[in-house]
Amino acid sequence: MSDTTNTHTTMRVPTRRERRPGRISVRVLDAGDPHPIVVNSNVVTIGRSHLADVHAPHASVSKLHCRLSITDVGLELIDLDSKNGTWLRQQRLFHVTVSTGDIVTAGQCRIEILSSDIVEVDALESSSCGAMFGASLMMRELFARLHRLSSVDAPAVFLGEIGVGKEMAARTLHALSRRAGGPFVVLDAAILPRSGLEDVLLKREPSTAGGGATALEQARGGTLFIDNIDEFPLAAQSMLLRLIQQAPSSEFDFRVMASTRQDLRQVVIEDRLREDLYYQIAPAVVEIPPLRKRREDIAPLVRELLADANAAHGRRLELGDQALTRLVAHHWSGNVRELRGVINRAVIEAQGPVISTADIVIDTARSLPIELLLTGSYDDIHRAVDRHLFPLVVENTCYNISKVAERLGINRRRVRTLLQEHGLYPFAHEENS
Numbered sequence: 001m002s003d004t005t006n007t008h009t010t011m012r013v014p015t016r017r018e019r020r021p022g023r024i025s026v027r028v029l030d031a032g033d034p035h036p037i038v039v040n041s042n043v044v045t046i047g048r049s050h051l052a053d054v055h056a057p058h059a060s061v062s063k064l065h066c067r068l069s070i071t072d073v074g075l076e077l078i079d080l081d082s083k084n085g086t087w088l089r090q091q092r093l094f095h096v097t098v099s100t101g102d103i104v105t106a107g108q109c110r111i112e113i114l115s116s117d118i119v120e121v122d123a124l125e126s127s128s129c130g131a132m133f134g135a136s137l138m139m140r141e142l143f144a145r146l147h148r149l150s151s152v153d154a155p156a157v158f159l160g161e162i163g164v165g166k167e168m169a170a171r172t173l174h175a176l177s178r179r180a181g182g183p184f185v186v187l188d189a190a191i192l193p194r195s196g197l198e199d200v201l202l203k204r205e206p207s208t209a210g211g212g213a214t215a216l217e218q219a220r221g222g223t224l225f226i227d228n229i230d231e232f233p234l235a236a237q238s239m240l241l242r243l244i245q246q247a248p249s250s251e252f253d254f255r256v257m258a259s260t261r262q263d264l265r266q267v268v269i270e271d272r273l274r275e276d277l278y279y280q281i282a283p284a285v286v287e288i289p290p291l292r293k294r295r296e297d298i299a300p301l302v303r304e305l306l307a308d309a310n311a312a313h314g315r316r317l318e319l320g321d322q323a324l325t326r327l328v329a330h331h332w333s334g335n336v337r338e339l340r341g342v343i344n345r346a347v348i349e350a351q352g353p354v355i356s357t358a359d360i361v362i363d364t365a366r367s368l369p370i371e372l373l374l375t376g377s378y379d380d381i382h383r384a385v386d387r388h389l390f391p392l393v394v395e396n397t398c399y400n401i402s403k404v405a406e407r408l409g410i411n412r413r414r415v416r417t418l419l420q421e422h423g424l425y426p427f428a429h430e431e432n433s
Contacts, residue, residue, distance in 0.1 A: 013124060013125075013126070013144075013147050014124070014125040014126070015122045015123060015124055015125060015144050015147075016122075016123060016125055017120045017121070017122060017123075018120070018121060018123045018137055018140075018141075019118050019119070019120055019121075020042075020118065020119065020121060020137055020138075020141075021042055021070040021116055021117070021118055021119075022040065022041065022042045022070065022117075022118070022119035022121065023038060023039070023040050023041075023115075023116065023117040023118075023119050024038075024039050024041065024042070024044045024068055024070065024075075024113075024115070024116050024117075025037065025038045025039075025113075025114040025115045025116075025117070026039075026044070026046070026054055026068070026111055026112060026113055026114055027111070027112045027114055028054065028055075028056045028109065028110075028111055029103070029109070029110040029111065029112055030058060030108070030109045030110050031056050031057050031058035031061070031109050032055055032056060032057050032058075036114055037054050039053045039054065040119065041053065042069060042070040043067065043068070043069045043070075043287075044067065044068045044069075045064055045065075045066075045067050045080070045263070045265070046061075046064075046065050046066050046067070046068070046106060046111060047061060047062055047063050047064040047065040047066075047080075047106075048061040048062060048063050048065070049063035049064060049265070049269055051063075051064070051265040051268060051269065051275075052064055052065075052265070054111075056106060056109050056111065058106075058107060058108065058109035059107075060084045060106070060107025060108040060109060061082075061084075061106045061107045061109050062080070062081075062082040062083050062084070062106075062107070063269045064080050064263070064265060064266055064269060065079075065080060065082045065086065065106045065107070066078060066079050066080055066082060066086045066104070066106055067080055068098075068113070070116050071097075071293075073097055074097045074098070074099065075097065075098050075099065075100070075113065075116055076095070076096075076097055076098075077093060077095070077096050077097070077098045077104060078094070078095050079093060079094045079095070080266070082106065082107070083107075084106075084107035084108070085107070086104060086105070086106055087104065087105040088102060088103075088104050088105070098113060099113070100113050100114060100115050100116060101113065121137075121141050121144075122141065122144045123137055123140040123141045123143075123144055124140045124141075124143035124144045124147070125140070126140075126143070127139075127140065127300070128143075129142075129143035129146060129147075129172055130168075130171070130172035130175050130176070131168055131171070131172065132165060132168055132169060132172055133297070133300070133301055133304055134294065134297045134301070135296065135297055135300055136294040136296050136297045138289050138293070138294055139289070139294060139297060142169075142286070142288070142289075145286065146169065146172055146173050146176060146286070147176060149173055149284055149286070150173055150176035150177040151177075152284075153177075153178075153179075153248055153255050154255075154283050154284060155244060155255070155256040155257065155258070155280065155281050155282070155283060155284070156170070156173065156257050156258075156282075156283075156284040156285075156286055157229065157257070157258045157259065157260060157264065157281060157282045157284070157285050157286070158170050158257065158258070158259045158260075158286050158287075158288060159259075159260055159261075159262075159263070159264075159285055159286065159287045159288070160259075160261065160287060160288035160289070160290070160335075161261060161290050161333075161335055162261060162334060162335065162337070163334040163335035163336055163337030163338055164288040164289070164290055164291075164335045164336060165288055165335070165336050166259040166288055167186070167225065167227065167259060169286060169288055170184075170223070170225050170257045170259065171184055171225075173257065173286075174222070174223045174225075174255075174257070177223075177255070179221065179222050179223055179254075179255055181221075182219075182220070182221035182222025182223070182254075183218055183219055183220075183221065183222035183223070184222055184223050184225060185215055185218045185219040185222065185223070185224050185225065185254075186225045186227055187215050187224060187225065187226050187227065188227045188228060189226055189227060189228045189229055189230075189231040189232040189233075190227070190228040190231040190401050190416075191416070192231075192232070192233060192236075193233075216243070216252060216254070219254040220252075220253050220254060221253055221254070222254055222255075223254060223255045223256075223257055224247075224254045224255070224256050224257070225257045225258070225259070226240075226256065226257070226258040226259070227258070227259050228259065228260065228261075228401075229258035229259065229260050229264070229273075229281060230260045230261075230262050230264065230267045230272065230273060230400065231400070231401060231402065232273070234271075234272060234273075234274075237273070237274045237277050238274070240277060241274065241276060241277045241280055243256075244256050244277075244280045244281060245280060256281065258281055258282075261400070262400060264278055264281075264282055264285075265278070272402065290332070290335050291332040291335050291336065291339065292331055292332055295328060298327060298328045298332075298339070299324060299327075299328055301336070301339065302319065302324060302327050302328075302339070302343065303319070305339065305340050305343040305344075306319055306343055306347070306355075309340075309343050309344045309346075309347040310347060312344075313344075313347050313348060315347055316353070317346075317347055317350055317353060317354065317355050318353060318354050318355065319354070319355045320354050320355055320356050320357070322356070322357050323346075323355050323356055323357050323359065323360050326357050326360055326362075327339070327342070327360065330362060342360060342361065342362055345361055346359040346360055346361070349361075386418070390408075390418055393407055393408060394419070401415050401416065401419075
């Protein structure tokens with residue numbers, strides 16, 4: 001459904017046309033249509049699946065084989081764990097910068113990169129939208145899109161890394177829409193039961209006085225936000241599909257939004273999400289960029305978070321120049337959530353009126369002390385290895401509980417227990433999930 005389908009009249013907000021890289025043109029040389037394929041996006045997936053942006057119907061090409069992205073330093077090529085590899089000049093690539101004119105090989109299928117062009121986009125003039133902040137073009141473009149999407153009642157999926165603010169973006173869209181006066185109900189698919197889900201969603205708990213309202217009844221007139229949609233139990237997805245097809249209606253009067261850390265097309269290919277459900281849940285996919293891709297936002301965001309932390313803790317601290325430099329330079333794998341935590345800790349523990357680099361405590365490399373390996377007991381070493389490796393596995397699988405369980409050979413319940421033990425769970429129902 002188009003972003004501009006009007007079912008709700010919204011207040012016009014000041015926007016302006018700005019230019020950015022955003023159109024990639026390629027040509028598939030050994031399969032399919034040899035004519036140039038132009039994709040109006042700064043991120044393009046190439047694969048054998050019809051879900052890929054560029055369809056390369058060759059037997060040696062994986063369903064989602066590789067991804068091209070326009071970055072500040074050029075075209076970034078990432079292999080998506082393909083079976084037969086991605087190659088350039090007889091070298092296998094995993095993550096590399098390429099140029100227009102290069103011919104990369106996916107499996108045995110050659111793909112020529114023709115161009116990456118400039119496009120004009122609408123961007124909000126303001127650097128804030130609801131509780132979200134960002135002066136960068138990619139954030140102001142996101143804000144303009146949220147305003148457009150507020151005029152429709154269609155489902156929307158928010159995509160992004162942990163901590164970028166997917167739930168906050170969904171709440172912002174809810175607040176901009178005609179449903180702003182209604183409830184915003186969060187349903188975390190990662191902790192739903194694998195069976196009996198229909199009873200949880202559609203039937204009242206008999207032990208609750210007065211019957212109690214189900215999640216669907218609580219969301220009436222507002223928004224039902226399904227966090228971690230990629231974790232929604234496969235056996236119950238047909239029921240979810242029917243609900244989305246019926247909503248909004250008199251019985252199911254709510255808008256459906258969802259979030260995920262994964263490309264849902266890959267989840268479909270892995271047979272963890274029904275393809276018909278994908279098309280119903282994702283007519284609009286809103287990607288929230290990570291902090292490292294919008295570094296110009298970090299300094300003003302730090303000042304906003306510092307003001308919030310000062311107010312919350314009754315302090316009036318300032319930030320030293322060197323401390324700010326360190327914050328801007330950090331990679332921030334946990335994005336806004338991690339940054340907020342670091343600022344809060346600095347405000348709580350700083351001794352003087354100015355936050356220095358010594359007050360900026362960032363969890364960097366995880367390492368095992370050699371003394372423990374040489375003298376520790378089996379249980380102590382095992383726990384230390386767990387503390388060191390488990391978070392890395394979780395990050396490498398994009399916090400996907402099913403993938404962590406499969407990778408480690410343990411059940412989902414044990415994964416959730418370990419997530420809780422290591423302070424990594426719950427990562428739902430928080431402001432910046």
